[in-house]
Amino acid sequence: MARVKTEKFPVQWVEINRQAFFHNVQEFKNRLGQAGLLAVIKANAYGHGLLEIAGLAAESGIDWFGVHSLEEGLRLRQQGFNQKILILGYLPLSGAEEAVRAELRSTVYNLETLKALAAAARKQKKPALVHLKIETGTNRQGIAPNKLGGFLNLLKKTPEVVLEGVSSHFANIEDTTDDYYPRYQLENFKQAVNYLESNGFKVPLRHMSCSAAAILFPETYFNLARVGIGLYGLWPSKETLVSCRLRGQSPLRLKPVLSWRARVAQIKTVPRGAYIGYGCTYRTTRPTRLAIVPVGYYDGYDRGLSNSAYVLVKGKRAQVRGRVCMDFIMVDITDIPGVKLEDPVTLIGAEGREKITADQLASLAGTINYEMVTRINPLIPRFIV
Ligand SMILES: Cc1ncc(COP(=O)(O)O)c(C=O)c1O
Numbered sequence: 001m002a003r004v005k006t007e008k009f010p011v012q013w014v015e016i017n018r019q020a021f022f023h024n025v026q027e028f029k030n031r032l033g034q035a036g037l038l039a040v041i042k043a044n045a046y047g048h049g050l051l052e053i054a055g056l057a058a059e060s061g062i063d064w065f066g067v068h069s070l071e072e073g074l075r076l077r078q079q080g081f082n083q084k085i086l087i088l089g090y091l092p093l094s095g096a097e098e099a100v101r102a103e104l105r106s107t108v109y110n111l112e113t114l115k116a117l118a119a120a121a122r123k124q125k126k127p128a129l130v131h132l133k134i135e136t137g138t139n140r141q142g143i144a145p146n147k148l149g150g151f152l153n154l155l156k157k158t159p160e161v162v163l164e165g166v167s168s169h170f171a172n173i174e175d176t177t178d179d180y181y182p183r184y185q186l187e188n189f190k191q192a193v194n195y196l197e198s199n200g201f202k203v204p205l206r207h208m209s210c211s212a213a214a215i216l217f218p219e220t221y222f223n224l225a226r227v228g229i230g231l232y233g234l235w236p237s238k239e240t241l242v243s244c245r246l247r248g249q250s251p252l253r254l255k256p257v258l259s260w261r262a263r264v265a266q267i268k269t270v271p272r273g274a275y276i277g278y279g280c281t282y283r284t285t286r287p288t289r290l291a292i293v294p295v296g297y298y299d300g301y302d303r304g305l306s307n308s309a310y311v312l313v314k315g316k317r318a319q320v321r322g323r324v325c326m327d328f329i330m331v332d333i334t335d336i337p338g339v340k341l342e343d344p345v346t347l348i349g350a351e352g353r354e355k356i357t358a359d360q361l362a363s364l365a366g367t368i369n370y371e372m373v374t375r376i377n378p379l380i381p382r383f384i385v
Contacts, residue, residue: 011294012262014382015349016052020255024231025060027252031214035221038207040228042068042088047300047373048232048258049382054081056384057231066226070095073104086131086165088226090141096120096128105129105164109143114154114161121160131165131205132196136188137181138171145192152199165205165224166193173212174237177246182213186220212236215252216243233257234358234369256357258373259349260380263342264313266292267333276330277322282307284321289334291318293345296327300375301347304365305329311345314338315352318345348373 028037039062040046045053054065054076065081067073068089076085086105096116099106101124108114108130117128132151135142143151155163168189172181189208196203206222211230213220229236233256244251269289276282276290291313297303306323311331318331333339348356358369365372 010381011265012260012299012347012380014047014049014376014380015259015261015385016048016056016382017255017257017259018056018384020233020257021053021056021231022060023253023255024233024257025057025062027254028211028214028225028227028230031252032221032225034223035209036064036205036224037062038064038066038086038224038226039231040066040088040210040226042066042072042228043374044378046228046232046370047376047378049378050075051079052382052384054079054083058083064224066228070099070104074098074102077102077104091117097123100124100126100128103129105131107131107133107141107167108151109133109135109141111150111154114151114158118154118158118161121158127160127162129162129164131167131207132163134166134168134189134192136168136185136192136208138169138185140169142168145188145195148192148195152196152201155201163196163201163203165207166196166203167206167226168192168208170208170210170213170220173210173216174240177239177243179217179243182217182220186217210236212240215240216247216249229370230254231257232373234373237368256349258358258376260347260376261349262293262295262345262347264291264339264345265294265328265341267339267341268292275322277306278325279323282322286334288321288332289339290321290330291333291339291343291345293329293331294327295329295345295347296325298326299377299380300372301329302361302365302367302372302375304367305361308364309361310356311347312349312351312354312356313343313345315354317354 039057065085066088073085091106093116097120100120121128133142135144207224209220209225214225233254274284303324309320310317316336358372362369362372
């Protein structure tokens with residue numbers, strides 16, 4: 001593996017491990033068999049870097065990308081990515097023309113969107129490719145099955161709009177080992193697909209599988225699975241791993257792709273009884289050597305990690321002391337000899353025989369690994385190693 005020369009880089013950076021990403025892609029491809037793999041790279045590729053991950057995904061032969069917004073799709077097109085790109089979020093009506101021009105697929109659940117896309121397609125003499133999203137029980141985006149008729153009527157009248165896919169999304173597949181609700185949603189989805197087919201629509205693509213479904217339920221694969229968190233080497237949840245074991249399935253061997261590092265900005269020794277940081281929430285119990293690290297909640301290092309998380313310095317744990325500030329944390333290096341100015345600090349990732357996972361930080365901060373990595377400030381440079 002190419003080593004990153006930290007001294008060349010800014011005060012903090014994110015490393016993306018290409019071999020780990022390729023490995024995870026292969027794990028999912030093996031699991032999915034004949035079904036296609038759509039890489040969910042929305043939200044700056046879950047904080048990993050949109051363009052960096054799109055490049056690796058393209059290199060690994062993935063030809064479907066899922067983004068959240070028109071902007072993300074256009075950015076990929078501007079950078080020359082010619083994969084099939086599905087906008088998973090909301091396409092504003094004013095963006096229909098751009099979406100058609102850039103051949104971005106739109107997730108549709110409003111008649112207004114369908115009409116705007118039809119008008120754009122007519123104007124450009126180019127098909128608008130759409131994926132209808134079915135409401136199966138998540139009650140987020142989606143068309144209630146009893147409203148599908150109106151969409152089909154409009155689709156019949158507008159041949160310039162091509163129904164390429166039909167999709168849905170699970171509500172309760174990561175948080176439980178109970179498969180009742182996913183099965184209920186799957187049944188609703190199948191019924192909606194049957195309804196479309198009985199109305200003369202042959203839908204080429206059906207997709208409702210996320211990472212947890214791809215790991216646990218082959219019956220949800222249809223012909224395309226939308227996989228996000230797993231490609232980044234993170235488990236959707238502990239429950240998913242437990243469910244996997246309970247079902248006697250072999251768990252995927254996922255490798256975390258992201259490491260987050262910074263360097264020491266100052267070293268100082270403070271006496272016993274000194275307060276550290278805003279609110280004086282920590283008071284030293286011994287003369288303490290502190291390293292000041294230029295990372296804070298602005299960067300996505302959650303304030304909930306105040307006085308609870310640790311970082312790695314010289315491969316050893318250094319406890320965060322006091323509150324996480326906007327742009328700094330203070331860590332205790334009293335028991336780590338030889339730390340120098342600008343030495344590397346690991347916030348997420350491995351160093352020596354120690355490691356800090358996104359899951360550990362998420363549990364300390366009272367959130368989930370998805371949020372922990374996704375909120376890493378997009379301005380921090382990402383390097384592929
Ligand atoms: C619509 C949709 N599909 C797929 C995914 C991927 O889910 P996961 O990251 O659990 O694989 C998400 C994630 O939030 C999503 O919103």
